[in-house]
Amino acid sequence: MAKSEDPPRRATLKEVAKAAGVSLASASYAINGAGSVGEATREHILKVAAELGYRPNQSAKAMKTGKTGAIGLIVPDLTNPFFPGLAQVVIQAARAHGYSVFLTDTEGSTEEEERAVNLMIDHGVDGVIWFPIADDGPVGKLIEGVPTVVLDRNLPGYDVIQADYADGGRLAAEHLLAAGHVNIGVISGPHAASSARQRAEAAISTVRERGNLVWHVHNAYSLDLEPEVAKALDSRTATAVITGADLIAIGAMRHIRGLGQSVPDDVSVVGFDDIPWAQLHTPALTTIDMPVEDMAAAAVEALIRRMSARGEPRRRVVFNVELVSRDSVRVLT
Amino acid sequence: MAKSEDPPRRATLKEVAKAAGVSLASASYAINGAGSVGEATREHILKVAAELGYRPNQSAKAMKTGKTGAIGLIVPDLTNPFFPGLAQVVIQAARAHGYSVFLTDTEGSTEEEERAVNLMIDHGVDGVIWFPIADDGPVGKLIEGVPTVVLDRNLPGYDVIQADYADGGRLAAEHLLAAGHVNIGVISGPHAASSARQRAEAAISTVRERGNLVWHVHNAYSLDLEPEVAKALDSRTATAVITGADLIAIGAMRHIRGLGQSVPDDVSVVGFDDIPWAQLHTPALTTIDMPVEDMAAAAVEALIRRMSARGEPRRRVVFNVELVSRDSVRVLT
């Protein structure tokens, strides 16, 4: 620290009141703009407070009011490029409403998720925005009592913000079919996530209608492919692959290239999410764009609403997705 | 919310004490493992507390002790892929020590930075880890009074965690020179950041010794290139480019490709930071690796130390960097 004088004590409201020659109550009212204080007095108090560099002690305030002015944001994995953009918007939107955000990263484990939630509740957040790892996290019950909005999963009882995953899956499949692909493989996200299942199911049923589903495997939301996924790719039976996430798509493209094949010449790939990497990748990835920023902002809005009106019926907001066509899909002639 | 019964009130310590038939003081001691409580009583109290689902009210605790158990992490821009990894490690390390972290993203503006810091101080963080945008942020004085460790910049008076930027710049330049490049351009990061200057200066002086510095321009830490940078690249006078960050390098490679040139055949590029994208990019980017995770962990360690021993002399830790050679540099024969 710059100075070693240990306690650069902050002025307390009592001190402000004394310095201003008014009562504690008046000082409080003046500073919070509540209660009834004469115009002149208020200004005087404010001036004195400013001089003393008064900063309200949030802990004390929180204790009285029960509101901490903090919200929690729980995401699975910050290094998944899907999340930073989300977090950024949440943080900004929250700040615009005067809230700070506790961010926590659960690193893909349900126990971490539970610990994270507990820590947050203990620290006294006013509300939580939660992007769950799986549908059945033990956390469902834990969050009881704290206003919560859930992203991505349609957890019963919570306010929910989602994208139209089924439509995304369908779009991806149709795009491939329209390009003349017949033998299509699907690498979907983890079984445990309903959003991943929805993407996959819609894609699969669309493929089945007019094409041929050659395989369907699962992979974590990661660049690294699991053995069964690698094996599926190794079989070279599909001319096109639908993936449950851009990260998986990129991992798959790497693997395909490792096989000596080319994307999109030999195999076409479509992703999901439209993370920033998607367009930077070579070839640029055709993918399903979700309006993450809008969703994040909506989550904050929903949380703010919920925090002030706890009784309201839950809401579920579903955002539209759209296919963005780039270079990873080959049109068969 | 799952239930609409408004207040699922949490048990208070007083209630625990009463239910256990002991005094408030004993209950407090038992739960905090301090003071003197008989083994039997302690266990009994703990049991009762568990039954009642007692969770200490952190606001009250914070008010008494002055410690909130929260730390703040201030980074410039979460969407810059350099930061999520850093944040993740900080969050984890902090949690391992029982701290929650307020994360805030200053979006590159110094005013935001100031607001963010104020909000954090008001919320009562016990300490702050700060990755400043510029050397002259107005924040230098603001943080006074809150234990703070600064990342990346050597701000006087603070505990500092850095990487050996000068060495990185030198390494990059030497790598290029060793590969036979002579006409070398430098795109460094923003003027305002001393770390960017150090990288550039070392690179430039090394280039000057044994090669030819054809131009030197600046760019924000972003994929988007500023006009003067584009102009420099357009001049096609350099066979190799040293950049102040991987993000800039990727932006530059895009631009170079747009010129109809190839990386590395026509122009070699070296980055700085070794962000996750670097190895995914085609061509994979040769860059300077900083041990971000270690630095993040060190920052938390340093902060913890500082929070418990405010008087200690400041420390500055400098991490070594190393060049990781990939495919974006051509060896001239």
Next chain:
DNA sequence: CCTTCTCCATGAAAGGTTTCACGTCCTGGC
């Protein structure tokens, strides 16, 4: 001139915890 408001201002309680200072009881030493 007196009553009745309204407007300002204040004292004091409350909120949940930690911790100091003190008291009681039992143990062990002589």
Next chain:
DNA sequence: GCCAGGACGTGAAACCTTTCATGGAGAAGG
């Protein structure tokens, strides 16, 4: 059998704020 001292427990203050209930003074109306 007494006393010193340790172990265990307790009451109460303090932390800083919000907010309720109350009081006084001045203005307006009769």
